[in-house]
Amino acid sequence: MNMDTRILDAGKEYDIKAAGEILRRGGLVAIPTETVYGLAGNALDPTVSAQIYKVKGRPSDNPLIVHITSMEELPPLVTEIPEAARKLAEAFWPGPLTIIMKKSPLVPKETTGGLDTVAVRMPSHPAAQAIIRAAGVPLAAPSANLSGLPSPTVFEHVCDDLTGRVDAIVNGGDCAVGVESTVITVVTEIPRVLRPGGVSVEQLRAVLGTVEVDRAVLEKPAENARVSSPGMKYKHYAPKADITIVDASLEEYAAFVNAQPDATALCFEGEEKLLSCPCVPFGRAEDALSQAHCLFAALHTLDEIGAKTVYARMPRKTGVGLAVYNRLIRAAAFRVLVPRDEMIVGLTG
């Protein structure tokens, strides 16, 4: 793939119109959203969905999210809107929440990876909304990275992955949230979170009462396991470096990392002064929102500085921290090390 990719400006009305025009014609445009950049195309055209999978190098059984801008656009996409979906939309749309419902025949199977459900989200980013309106169709948009790589939260990282592969990239600066939307299904009897994201499980429970969290969110999926969210079974968010999460206090972490040859620290801001190796910070300790905002850009930075062996701080799993942990544990291929246990093994062994 080596096509001319136009660079458009999210702040210019003329450019928003141009993006809409390209999308209406069946083209692909990378667009900013409040979570991460998306690789957008007409969700109702099966050939466009097929092209999205091809450009991303994504397995075609991993369904796409359909983006809308108003509640009127929802009924044609689904067979019914369950009460739980109404409550969630009322509380969190527009915003970083994706709701899975039964799909109507209008949504092609190509868009939903062959499933009879559809994932729908109403983004809050003004440029994303304006582009969907200009396109005049709902937009299928996976994260705008090549499959397996970290999602892009800054314009330059979208260009690295997609220049020459899409018709246009819309520059909207940095994404505010920094991790993808929370994916929740209301097709199950009890609503279930399939992917943690910008809306926390605590926030969802405050609106719905009981909410389950799918096992795949925290655990390593078994080989060939059936997972409810196909996206969770693929290797994800991985930079070239080998990352290991270190589950320890700051003091233990620093002592451990400083004793490793050729290490790079994926630490929190302000901790650099305790570390004698190259450091890439991702947000502040005790501040999950700042960690979410910085994580994917930090993973890109690790590649840019050529890091090979990376030791990461362990994020807290509460609030949006659960999404940070979920992404980081996949970037680390589920490697977690407890230095204290290592020492005990060392003493007894």
Ligand code: TXA
């Ligand atoms: O924040 C976001 O959600 C971003 C921006 C661009 O909106 N989009 C995004 O899309 O992260 P993507 O394709 O990278 O992730 C979609 C996730 C995948 O894990 C996929 O398996 C799941 O949603 N998903 C989509 N439709 C589904 C369905 N019908 N049933 C179960 N899981 C579904």
Ligand code: MG
């Ligand atoms: Mg993705």
